Amino acid sequence: MILVTGATGTIGREVLRRLPAGQAVRVMAREPSKVVRVAAGTEVVAGDYTDRRSLERALRGVGRALVVTCRVGGDDDARFLRAARSAGVRHVVKLSAAAVADSEADDLITRWQRANEDLLRGSGMRWTMLRPRAFMSNTLSWAASVKSERVVRALYGTSANVCVDPRDVAAAAVCALTEDGHEGRIHTLTGPEPISAVEQTAQLGRLLGIPLRFEELSLDRARAALGQRHPAAVVKALLASAERQRAGAKARAEDTVLRLTGRPARSYATWAADHIEAFGDRPDAGRHGLSRSLRTG
Structure with missing residues (x-):
């Protein structure tokens, strides 16, 4: 039995779509009604990390788990x-x-993830770490301004990140959950090449068939925008992460997706084409449309 947590989130729901037919799967979710499109026979149970008894019920009979x-x-x-x-x-x-x-990353989010990895290593159970860079899907946060203003606003727009398609992260997770040989291994997951927000904006504009403008945010504006969604300590961590990206810390591509799945990692252009409706109408739709796992990777 495989247990999948986070099944209503960016990665968990993609994992559920990719687990092989016939595999015994249980899903743990705070709100089971929000778990959709599961395969026949998949068991969905209510569970919460803060509720010990619900964890015991969800984990009963489980051999492998995605946390x-x-x-x-x-x-x-x-x-x-x-x-x-x-x-x-x-x-x-x-x-x-x-x-x-x-070693240069010492923000709150990264320290928390390091500590959690250490806990797993010391747990006595076999383990696999999946370490993705930022998700390409984070750019969905631009959709509202693309649709209403034809503009993308971001901090450090020319800095590059080898962001990764969540579907590729999910595919790697399925490999680790269903195959032998991943125990004690760390899989760093990236896209095929570094790309900046300015370049992503241009690609979205070409797909939509409209000109999009990139607007560089000042540090103060970026801090204020993040502060509307996150606590101050998390905002500080996200800004520190952005500084590391500007310094080039997130520009190295890895071939892990290819090694694990047998096919290259998807490009941002591919991800954007598959999700372009979130930003507006395609040019061939008969009219021109107007065009977020906190990971500090």
């Missing part, structure tokens, strides 16, 4: 690992972040 946590600074990993060890889980696959390997 996805997002409460920065919280102890969800510790709670899950204690319950998993008690339940006899043999192998835990953890969604972490590429920044963990960067």
